[in-house]
Amino acid sequence: MSKKLFFVLSIFLVASFVMSACGSATPTPATAATINVCMVTDSGGIGDKSFNDLTWSGVERGIADFGVSGNYLQSTQPTDFAPNLTACKDSGAQLIVCVGFMMADDCKKAATENPEIYYAGVDMGGFELANFRGVSAKMEESSYLAGYLAAGMSTTGKVGWYVGIMGPAVQIFGDGYYYGVQKYNEVHGTTVAVIGYDANNPGNATATGSWIDADKGRTVGQSQMDEGVDIILPVNGGVGSATAAVMQEKGLGYIFGVDQDWTQTYPQYSAQILASLLKKVDVHIYDAIERLTTNTWEGGDFVLTLDNGGTALAYNSAITIPDDLKTEIEGLQAQIISGEIVIPAPKPIQ
Template sequence: MTISVRKAAAAGIAGLGVIALLAGCGQAPTKPAEGGAADSKFLPCIVSDSGGFDDKSFNQSSFEGLTEAAKKLGVKYKDVQSDKDDDYAPNMTSLVDQNCSIIFSVGFKLSDATKVAATANPKTHFVTLDDNQVDLPNVKHMIYDTAEASFLAGYTAASYSKTGVVGTFGGMQLPTVTIFMDGFADGVKYFNEQKGKDVQVRGWNVDTQNGSFTGDFAANDTAKQVAAGLIEQNVDVIMPVGGPVFQSAITAIKDSKKDVAMIGVDADLYETAPADKDLYLTSVLKQMKSGTDDIVTQAGKGKFDATAYIGTLENNGVGLAPFHDFASKVDPKLQDELDTIKKGIIDGSIVVKSPSSPKK
């Protein structure tokens, strides 16, 4: 049973803080923990950012993880969707007032609201997804070193490209976005070094940390125009980073009538947005569903652990989705090359580092 709360009277939210890098690392689960008896009063809750729980991305993945865990535990849950930034503080307050045992806040935009609520309610457990700004003993961080998986995606894009030009763009210029773009561009660079090629990257410059952004995470005309601008530069593989903005990129690809492939982020778009599955070369994965499921299940058994959790290639917290319909279109040697690169990243012989990478 789910009870959605859209509005509640409460104080407004303060401005967003500066994202800090995280110290410490927890082991990412490889599969959800088995269900079992939970305290009958245990109530897991989740609040989305303005992307909503149907964003086909990280809000949806974390929501699915929480609901599946609640079902296994045999408990109810509460979800509250934020339609705009002004909803964060009142939505968080509404969940606290309903005596939630653990509250998941999805995305950095909820940082201030989470900090206020966690400070005032030290006996309530909080989990921040894709955010590590709140340093309190009752707050667990879930973040991901997506530069590692994006490195594989960049190598893939460069290998597949026929025009020799690939591109990426983001929603807002924040560490949780640019970490993808850094890894992508560095993966293209590594391909060029290994193959003696000169595949170009449009939309992001690692050295200057400048690139193309839409200004928010909405699927709108601005996002469409940014994607169209890259396609006009002969880009034939594009990686939009920022939740729903990929939907606008799909429209731009279709309008262009060009042969452009897309790389998704956060979730496997082939599974979460199958209507356009013929466009997806692959996706950079953050295993938010299984991670959320595991944390809820353990908390329901009285085993909440505030140790930070960083997803990496080594612990399967991040990864690259299958090529699906593109399996017959990519270089037959590509998967073996990616497997070798992955091993190199894990053993340290290939260094993947973004200015936004979390400290391990």
């Protein structure tokens, strides 16, 4: 080795050491060929036909378009989160994806302790860490439209709502739905009631207590239908499809799909699916991978809205919805985007 080359390498190594010792605001960028993405699911897991699958589809698109590699670790209970995040780190992942608001504390802890690794979270944010990108979704916006639609389509004057486990990320679905129904009542002089959720008392919301137990979806759906409910919005991942099955068996009732277009993920229940509330978290994950491969990473949160297409109400074309009702909903959407309609802030869950 020449003295000149040795001198250059020495300078480089000293500079690298100094930079490492001083620390950095963000981890060191890697080339696409060396980037490994490791995703940790929540308890719903891959195959939930909801936000775990949708998040993984964002990773798969990143693999296809940018040449990164990727894998996932399945969680079956909250105690799996921390060990799975550690396993992702130990595998040499440059980007770790945390799925579900119940993982927020574990994900924030991991990102804080490992500033050299990038993290992207789904249903979590506000960490203010340079190596973390979160996502929030104004699901109250599309849920408001769903509530208005449900009130306009109900023949019994009762619409239902339930959740898996209550928390801020899912509360906004209930708020939007509730206020959308109230708006319909105000416009049309009706008294459509929401069973299972009251925005003034969110802590008393109907919850199954599980993201995976389909039997609970059947039980809650049946119970609400017994109360006279004919349209239900289940914010419960794949568990909600069990309510669609009950409706199919009875030959009555409509359900809303959540996160993905259920006419595609649950085509067997197409006759029961009135519309779907899209929550395009895959866009956020794809964006995080693109930023990593193009050295444009910035810490912060990606916000999904009606305005940027991150959330939307997708009608089922197989169901006849009156044109005048669709026109009213289009008007409401424009008013939400413009700020003319402001959905009240969530009340504390007590």
